[in-house]
Amino acid sequence: MSELQSLDKAPEDVETDDCLSSYTYLYNPTLLQGRMAFLTGGGSGIGFRIAEIFMRHGCDTVIVGRNLQRVTEAAEKLRAATGRRCLALSADVRQPQSLIDAVEEALKTFSRIDILVNNAAGNFLCPASSLSFNAFKVVLDIDTMGTFNASKILFDRFFRDNGGVIINISATLSYKGQVLQVHAGSAKAAIDAMTKHLAVEWGPSRVRVNSLAPGPISGTEGMRRLGGAAAEAAGMWNNIPLQRAGNKTEVAHGALFLASPLASYVTGTTLVMDGGSWMTSPNHLTASLDLWSSEMKKSK
Ligand code: HXC
Numbered sequence: 565m566s567e568l569q570s571l572d573k574a575p576e577d578v579e580t581d582d583c584l585s586s587y588t589y590l591y592n593p594t595l596l597q598g599r600m601a602f603l604t605g606g607g608s609g610i611g612f613r614i615a616e617i618f619m620r621h622g623c624d625t626v627i628v629g630r631n632l633q634r635v636t637e638a639a640e641k642l643r644a645a646t647g648r649r650c651l652a653l654s655a656d657v658r659q660p661q662s663l664i665d666a667v668e669e670a671l672k673t674f675s676r677i678d679i680l681v682n683n684a685a686g687n688f689l690c691p692a693s694s695l696s697f698n699a700f701k702v703v704l705d706i707d708t709m710g711t712f713n714a715s716k717i718l719f720d721r722f723f724r725d726n727g728g729v730i731i732n733i734s735a736t737l738s739y740k741g742q743v744l745q746v747h748a749g750s751a752k753a754a755i756d757a758m759t760k761h762l763a764v765e766w767g768p769s770r771v772r773v774n775s776l777a778p779g780p781i782s783g784t785e786g787m788r789r790l791g792g793a794a795a796e797a798a799g800m801w802n803n804i805p806l807q808r809a810g811n812k813t814e815v816a817h818g819a820l821f822l823a824s825p826l827a828s829y830v831t832g833t834t835l836v837m838d839g840g841s842w843m844t845s846p847n848h849l850t851a852s853l854d855l856w857s858s859e860m861k862k863s864k
């Protein structure tokens with residue numbers, strides 16, 4: 565055998581919301597040189613790593629979340645690790661005016677925005693029959709409305725005249741009706757539909773719009789909330805064709821591809837990054853309800 569590494573080898577990652585201690589470039593380090601990206605939910609998890617990988621490829625960033633302290637600390641780490649500029653701003657994607665203020669601030673600082681990553685989301689396990697009307701609405705408000713709000717504001721204020729790229733972080737939950745996930749699955753399915761509608765309407769303005777749907781990704785709040793530890797302990801990764809969870813750097817590399825000129829003719833599609841997981845992972849109502857009720861008992 566040659567000494568070449570296998571083509572499904574995971575890149576470096578760290579489980580916490582910290583920058584990578586080492587990074588091996590696979591793409592040209594100047595891939596996003598001179599670009600600016602606006603990321604919702606960029607203070608933690610997948611959004612944080614996307615910001616880092618974009619910055620390592622020459623991009624400046626604005627990261628937005630509700631918790632100003634969290635995004636401020638994240639921006640300090642990102643600047644220190646990459647030497648690029650990163651502005652931390654507080655906004656709630658459910659409130660258009662707070663997003664308009666953040667976009668205006670970003671444009672005042674950087675004079676341009678090339679890439680929007682709609683990554684902010686909310687989720688928890690809950691059977692549909694136990695979900696309050698408000699709980700369902702809150703998740704759709706953050707995920708779906710938040711994605712529309714940010715996309716429309718960026719289009720109005722910059723992309724209509726200058727072109728741009730939108731990446732919507734969605735999920736595979738609706739593909740086979742994942743149990744205890746009607747709220748998030750519905751919200752993300754609507755986002756994938758929005759991706760196609762906006763790609764068609766905004767293509768003539770040179771705006772590319774794509775979704776990126778991760779599977780189970782280690783070192784994330786999503787994985788913690790959706791029973792990642794229990795899944796790992798139960799050997800559930802063996803159900804995934806690639807036999808492991810994904811990592812945040814892998815998702816960030818997908819976002820980097822979609823953001824870059826490598827994807828110059830890609831719009832209106834969904835890049836699924838889940839190791840094949842959605843096709844083979846279990847979707848058992850009774851077992852999932854048992855897990856949920858034991859978690860609920862523990863939290864009381
Ligand atoms: C049932 C719940 C609940 C839970 C909240 N609610 N948590 N219902 N089970 N665990 C209900 C509340 O009772 C309330 O309904 C309504 O939801 C709104 O709750 P609030 O706490 O008032 O909302 P808010 O402060 O806006 O917070 C939103 C949130 C919260 C989604 C509930 O968890 C959040 O801010 N999450 C952000 C971080 C996050 O979720 N990250 C993971 C993303 S991962 P009532 O009726 O009482 O008013 C992800 C993975 C996807 O998306 C796919 C993975 C494979």
Ligand code: NAP
Nearest residue numbers: 605608609610629630631656657683684685781784785786
């Ligand atoms: P995370 O760390 O909780 O990321 C969510 C981010 O969104 C947080 O930084 C949060 O910051 C921000 N946010 C939440 N509500 C907001 C609001 N109303 N306005 C502005 N910002 C808000 O979770 P993650 O696991 O990395 O998930 C990131 C994305 O990947 C999400 O879209 C998720 O659905 C998707 N995804 C994750 C997985 C996974 O395995 N983790 C799988 C599939 C899809 P504040 O709390 O400070 O606002």
